[in-house]
Amino acid sequence: MKSVVEIIETAASSGATGYTFSTHPLNLKILSALQDSGKIEQGFGLYPVLPYAQGYVRLANEKGMKGLVDETLSRLSLSDKAKAVFKGGLSALRLDPIGILKAYVDMELAGYLSEKPVNATLRSVLLHEVVTDLCLGLRDVHLLDVFAQHVREKYHVSPGFVTYNLANFVALFRKEGLSMKDVVIMTPFNSVGFQMSPSRHSCESCLSALPESNVIAMSIMAGGYLKFNEAMDYISSLPNLSGVAVGVSSKEHAHNTFMKLRTITEVSGQSAQISEPVKQPSEDELFE
């Protein structure tokens, strides 16, 4: 735990402007340890991504989809955040999915906000790519909108979406007349087109055509396939990026990475964030 905290502190002192993390229980401990250590400076941004999808997949495997829904709802019904939604009891006929979604977001975030280092600032709350892209594929724009509105109204920060389908995402928001003005989009950008659907070219065209962009590039090294310098050559060539999220695995790695990023991003006006510091495989093997 100490080493993870030190990695984040090193990244922050080397130029990282924020921390992107999933709502994995480990990150709760990390935030708590960061708070205790007190070394995070004023304005350091937090970008939680929820839900921690792999945990839910494991629960679905263990208990089935019905078991997953039952367990999540019963956890919610015990939460202070959800009392109003469950006033009438838990039954299919009284189901209020919108109320449940909002209560769920609140429940997921509550612990993290209470453990937030004093100087850190919540910048955005992002929806995991599996949920964003499920809604996108199903054209379920209403759920995306409910999430966005709730984050704006309740937390007074920009709603965020992680997606592997940038062009599709932007097209759907435009078609449905949803505001993208303050929406943060975190999406892969790398020179080999890894996780860039339908193609690298279409993602690049979409990015350059965005009038006001809050796009944060992720997977810039294509899941460890590219070297940092070649990744940055490509990222620096892109217009309109507002930030870059990079994972690092040691203090030295954090220092070197963010010192280099500081030079590049200061020129281009981007910000650089640290994503979860312990390098993990991407959560893209969620389905059997």
Add this chain to the structure above:
Amino acid sequence: MKISVVGLGKMGLLHAAIVNSLPDVSVTSVCEKDLFLSVAAKAVLPKSVTVYRDVKQMVSEEQPDAVFVTTPTDTHVSIIDDLLKTRMNLSVFVEKPLAASHEQARIVCEATKGLPGVHMVGFQKRFSPVFQKAHELLNNVLEEPIFFRAYCLSSDVLREGSAWRSKRGSGGVLLDSAPHLLDVVIWFFGEPESVIAVKKHVYSHQVEDYVHAILSFQSGLQGHIDACWSVTNYRLPEFLLEIHGKNGMLTVTDDFVHFAPGKQTDGNAEGRVYHRQSFPTSTPFLLTDPEYSLEDVAFIDAVRTQTTPEVDFVQAAKVNALIDRILENTEQGRRISP
């Protein structure tokens, strides 16, 4: 093209989202037997999708061109039967494995024999560029395979579960986690001539949590597999196949394929690694791994052209046959004590 989905688990949602994003394809209905989940689906899904609780009623009223069946394994055969009795020319995609036993798989193969429509099973590793490259290297580069070893490991079951995957007749590590591995083995080497296997219960009482099997093939090739869903420290499932031939070794995982040539005994050349990122993969819509999208595109194309898909029911039934043979051997295998 109108699509229906039966079963709103994670695979049902996955396929629904992918196919609904393909050009000229729409998911117009879903069927979920569970009352609570069906009401939840009605409340959450777009109004363009009608939610049913009865498969026959859905097919009669919606007249879909194709149906995705993503329910627990032991329900596949009766659902396919209901679907095809309601509409004979329906195309059907079934999530792997085809059935809970070879006997059930055989019944469904008989029932669909000669019927119009496309009948496919979701063995998505066949659509992974990494596995396709490994298959090519096995056929064209690796000389005279001597033996292989393979495993699929995960930390999915670290206590006894209550879902269908943990119940006798519908679950177990072989039926749930190993079908992809067994399909790749059959795809690469054909069906084994003989099987020797052992199994172990770690957490589950009704089903096996670990299986080890030695497979022998008519060509003289031998190999062994390990399947376990109760090992610790696997945040994500891991798959590996290592094939040793006379001129080197081929290793394939979900992330890369590596050919290490080694004609001499005094050291191996480095060989070449093909990472998944190095393959140009264009998918119209990406949800998790690209092979799910590529698989769904292949199914929709097969339905449009009414051609036989990569893994039809007959091919998929071979995996069920092998699972049954392995399980049977774990029960009956003769052990020789000192």
